[in-house]
Amino acid sequence: MDNFPSDIAIAQNTKMLHIKEIAEKINIPEESLEYYGKYKAKLPLELQSSNPTGKLILVTAMSPTKYGEGKTTMAIGLTDGLNCTEKNAIAVLREPSLGPVFGLKGGAAGGGYAQVLPMEDINLHFTGDFSAIEKANNLLSALIDNNLQNKKYSLELDPKTIAWKRVMDMNDRSLRKIIIGIGEKNGTLREDGFNITPASEVMAILCLSKDFEDLKFRLGNILIGKNKDGKPVFAKDLKAVGAMAVLLKDAIKPNLVQTIEKNPAILHGGPFASIAQGTNSAIATKIGLSLGDYVVTEAGFGADLGAEKFFHIKCQQTGLKPDAVVLVATLRAIKHHGGLTAAEFKTENVAAIEKGFANLEKHIENIQKFGINPIVCINAFPDDSQNEYNKLIALCALKGVTAVVSTAFAHGGKGSIDLAQVVVDEINNENSNYKPLYQPSDSIENKINTIAKEIYGASSVEYSSTAKMQLKEIIEFGFNNFAICMAKTPASFSENEKLIGRPSDFKITVREFEIASGAQFIIPLLGDVMRMPGLPSVPNAEQIDIDNNGVISGLS
Incomplete structure (x- = not known):
C-alpha cells in the first residue's frame, strides 16, 4: 500500500452532502439545525428521547502502541458497515484535541476510507467547543x-x-x-x-x-x-x-457531521482516557440512541482505561448500558506485546502472535467480567498474513470470542460488513448482561483495589504519605461515594509503560489524589502521568501547511 493516498487526500477528494441531507436521513427537521457552514451543524438537546430505543455498541481496544491501532477508524468503519447492511446506524464519537494533532498522535477523525468529514475542520477548531x-x-x-x-x-x-x-x-x-x-x-x-x-x-x-x-x-x-x-x-x-x-451555551450542543460514505456522525466532547473518563458526551450518545437503531461509540486508549471508565463512570452516572462491545486489535500490536520490534513486524511470526495474545486475552477477560462477551475486530494491515489471522482467530475462539478481520481502512463500510453482521447477531441474541464491578457505596480503597486487581492484574495497592492524607480529606469532605477515574499510562496494565504484554505480580502506587467533585469522580494518580503533555522532538506541526488557495496539507 505504498501508493495508498493519505488520509487528508482521501478526505479532500470526497464530495460531501450538505449537512441538512445528512440530518434528513435520521429524521432531524431542518429548523432544528444550527448551521456552522455547509457541512457541520449543532443539534438541540431536545432531540434526546426520555426512552431511547437504539442499541449501544462500544468500541474499545487492547493496550495501545505508538504505531496506532485504529480504534476510531474501526468505529467509523463499523458504522458504515452497518449502514451497508441497511441498518440505521450513527457514529457518536469524541472531538480531537489540537495537542495530539500538532504533537505525536495526529488527528482523530479516522483514517483511510473510514473517516468523518470535514476532516480538516474536525481536527482543527471545529465548532469552537x-x-x-x-x-x-x-x-x-x-x-x-x-x-x-x-x-x-x-x-x-x-x-x-x-x-x-x-x-x-x-x-x-x-x-x-x-x-x-x-x-x-x-x-x-x-x-x-x-x-x-x-x-x-x-x-x-x-x-x-x-x-x-x-x-x-x-x-x-x-x-x-x-x-x-x-x-x-x-x-x-x-x-x-x-x-x-x-x-458553554453552544458547547453543550452536540455536532452533526458525516462519514466518507455519507452516513451520520455526532461528535461531542473529548476528555482523555488516561486522565479523565475518555468518552464522548452523554447527551450526544442519548441523542444518537433516540435517532438511530444502532449507535457506535468509542472509549479512549485500551479497555483497561476507556472501557473501564465507560462502564463505571459514564454508565453508572447516566443510566446507559452497552448492548455489545467490540475490542480492536492489530497483529502488529500483538507482536509488540509479544516482544518484537517494529522492524520485525513485517515477517510472519505465528509464535509471536501466540505470545502477544496474552495482552488481548486479559482485555477479553476484563470485558467478560462486566457481563459482556466482546467481539474482537482485527484491523487489517498490508503486511499481515493469513496464518497469523488464523492463529489469532483460533486463540480468541478458545476464550469463547468471535474475531473478525476488518478492512475498513482500505475499503470503507464494505470492509466491515462481516464485523457488522457478527455485532448485530450478538445484539439479537441478547448476550449482554452489563454489571459494574463496584458500587458507589463501596469505600474508595475498595474501588481502587477492584480496578487494580481485577482489571490491571496488580497484586497490591500502596499509597504515598501524601495520598494517605488526601484520602482522609476525601472522606471528611463527603466524597466517598464518587467513582474512581484512574490516571495512568495507557501503554501497560501497570503504571510502568515498559511492562508490556500481561504483567503479573506487580504493585501500583497511588502517589496522590485529585478531586473532581463536579464530575463526581476521584482521580488517583499513578506513575508519572501528566495532565499537560509535551511535544515530541519532531512534532506533527512541522509538516502541516496551507497553500495560497487555502488547501491544507500534512494533517493526519
Missing part, C-alpha cells in the same frame, strides 16, 4: 485570583491549597508548573500551572451532564481549594456558575 470549555475553565481561574486580591468579599482562600489550574488546548510542557502574580499590582504570588483542555474538569462535566440544569449543578460543585480554616471552597461560592454556563 474546546475554546468555550477553555474559556469557562480560565474564567474560574481569574475569579479565584481576583478573590484572593479582594479583601472586602474574600472567601479567605488559602493560596497553597488551590487545586484549580488554567488550561489550553496545546502540548506545552513549559506551562506545567508556573509562578503567577509576579510584580506589584499583578495579583497574589503563588504557584499555578496549565493542563491541556481535554483534562479540564469542565470537559468532564460537559460530557456527563444531561441538560443545562445538571451542567450548572456540576459546575457549582467544582472544588477549587480550601479556606484558611481548612473547609472546602467550591465554584458556587465564587458565584462563577452562571457566567461559566453562559460560555
Whole structure:
C-alpha cells in the first residue's frame, strides 16, 4: 500500500452532502439545525428521547502502541458497515484535541476510507467547543485570583491549597508548573500551572451532564481549594456558575457531521482516557440512541482505561448500558506485546502472535467480567498474513470470542460488513448482561483495589504519605461515594509503560489524589502521568501547511 493516498487526500477528494441531507436521513427537521457552514451543524438537546430505543455498541481496544491501532477508524468503519447492511446506524464519537494533532498522535477523525468529514475542520477548531470549555475553565481561574486580591468579599482562600489550574488546548510542557502574580499590582504570588483542555474538569462535566440544569449543578460543585480554616471552597461560592454556563451555551450542543460514505456522525466532547473518563458526551450518545437503531461509540486508549471508565463512570452516572462491545486489535500490536520490534513486524511470526495474545486475552477477560462477551475486530494491515489471522482467530475462539478481520481502512463500510453482521447477531441474541464491578457505596480503597486487581492484574495497592492524607480529606469532605477515574499510562496494565504484554505480580502506587467533585469522580494518580503533555522532538506541526488557495496539507 505504498501508493495508498493519505488520509487528508482521501478526505479532500470526497464530495460531501450538505449537512441538512445528512440530518434528513435520521429524521432531524431542518429548523432544528444550527448551521456552522455547509457541512457541520449543532443539534438541540431536545432531540434526546426520555426512552431511547437504539442499541449501544462500544468500541474499545487492547493496550495501545505508538504505531496506532485504529480504534476510531474501526468505529467509523463499523458504522458504515452497518449502514451497508441497511441498518440505521450513527457514529457518536469524541472531538480531537489540537495537542495530539500538532504533537505525536495526529488527528482523530479516522483514517483511510473510514473517516468523518470535514476532516480538516474536525481536527482543527471545529465548532469552537474546546475554546468555550477553555474559556469557562480560565474564567474560574481569574475569579479565584481576583478573590484572593479582594479583601472586602474574600472567601479567605488559602493560596497553597488551590487545586484549580488554567488550561489550553496545546502540548506545552513549559506551562506545567508556573509562578503567577509576579510584580506589584499583578495579583497574589503563588504557584499555578496549565493542563491541556481535554483534562479540564469542565470537559468532564460537559460530557456527563444531561441538560443545562445538571451542567450548572456540576459546575457549582467544582472544588477549587480550601479556606484558611481548612473547609472546602467550591465554584458556587465564587458565584462563577452562571457566567461559566453562559460560555458553554453552544458547547453543550452536540455536532452533526458525516462519514466518507455519507452516513451520520455526532461528535461531542473529548476528555482523555488516561486522565479523565475518555468518552464522548452523554447527551450526544442519548441523542444518537433516540435517532438511530444502532449507535457506535468509542472509549479512549485500551479497555483497561476507556472501557473501564465507560462502564463505571459514564454508565453508572447516566443510566446507559452497552448492548455489545467490540475490542480492536492489530497483529502488529500483538507482536509488540509479544516482544518484537517494529522492524520485525513485517515477517510472519505465528509464535509471536501466540505470545502477544496474552495482552488481548486479559482485555477479553476484563470485558467478560462486566457481563459482556466482546467481539474482537482485527484491523487489517498490508503486511499481515493469513496464518497469523488464523492463529489469532483460533486463540480468541478458545476464550469463547468471535474475531473478525476488518478492512475498513482500505475499503470503507464494505470492509466491515462481516464485523457488522457478527455485532448485530450478538445484539439479537441478547448476550449482554452489563454489571459494574463496584458500587458507589463501596469505600474508595475498595474501588481502587477492584480496578487494580481485577482489571490491571496488580497484586497490591500502596499509597504515598501524601495520598494517605488526601484520602482522609476525601472522606471528611463527603466524597466517598464518587467513582474512581484512574490516571495512568495507557501503554501497560501497570503504571510502568515498559511492562508490556500481561504483567503479573506487580504493585501500583497511588502517589496522590485529585478531586473532581463536579464530575463526581476521584482521580488517583499513578506513575508519572501528566495532565499537560509535551511535544515530541519532531512534532506533527512541522509538516502541516496551507497553500495560497487555502488547501491544507500534512494533517493526519
